[in-house]
Amino acid sequence: MQLAFHQVDAFSDRPFGGNPAMIYRLDGWLADDLMQKIAAEHNLAETAFLVREGQHWHIRWFTPTTEVPLCGHATLASAYVLFEVYHETVERLDFICRSGSLSVTREGDRLWLDFPAVVPAELGVSLAVQSALGAEAVDVLSSNELFVVLESEQAVLDCKPDMVALAKLPWPGAIVTAPGSKHDFVSRYFAPAIGINEDPVTGSTHCSLIPYWSKRLGKHGLTAYQCSARGGALFCRLEGERVKIGGNATLVASGTLMLHSSQ
Structure with a gap:
């Protein structure tokens, strides 16, 4: 069996920026363990698998080590592949996943994710987190992730986590964030517990970043930058109990995976 794959740099308008994701459009689901092996073989932060059902797309995401319930950048990359490679003519794509219903809308060359807002709850500063x-x-908060506010953009850039200690904390990963110098806010995301020491650009973390910074800055439209080594810009809107996360994407590779009968 042969499977077509497409690698996309999400949240970037040029190759080698943003966050890479591998995308597979399938006719039907593969075995869970096989999808996990494929994700491990590609060894990217996320590999997404899509299966169409009527007007909707079922979507699942795998890191090299585990399946995850939500992934923003691989959803944006999936929509880009459906629009640009498979020539979907609609302006909105609807996805079904473990976390519920998601959609991606095309506006010119920018794609907009529509995700549920997650308002982080106060935890209080702890020595274990800081260490x-x-x-x-x-400030220290909790959403679906550990959510840590630092003093400045430079403090975010200088952050050097102890990955072993971080993986032992009771969250999948840790967001660090601060006001930005050229953007409304900046962030980084570390998730050693799920096999990703640092994610280059993370759409899903902005489900909580947008409500937090919208309230703190008193505005509903925001610009954000995830200041990893690759880096990526995000355009953000808070709309009631939903967040809109906008960005560009670039196709960098396409190919064929060869599966043998023993697999």
């Missing part, structure tokens, strides 16, 4: 992150926290 694991190697940074002095201004």
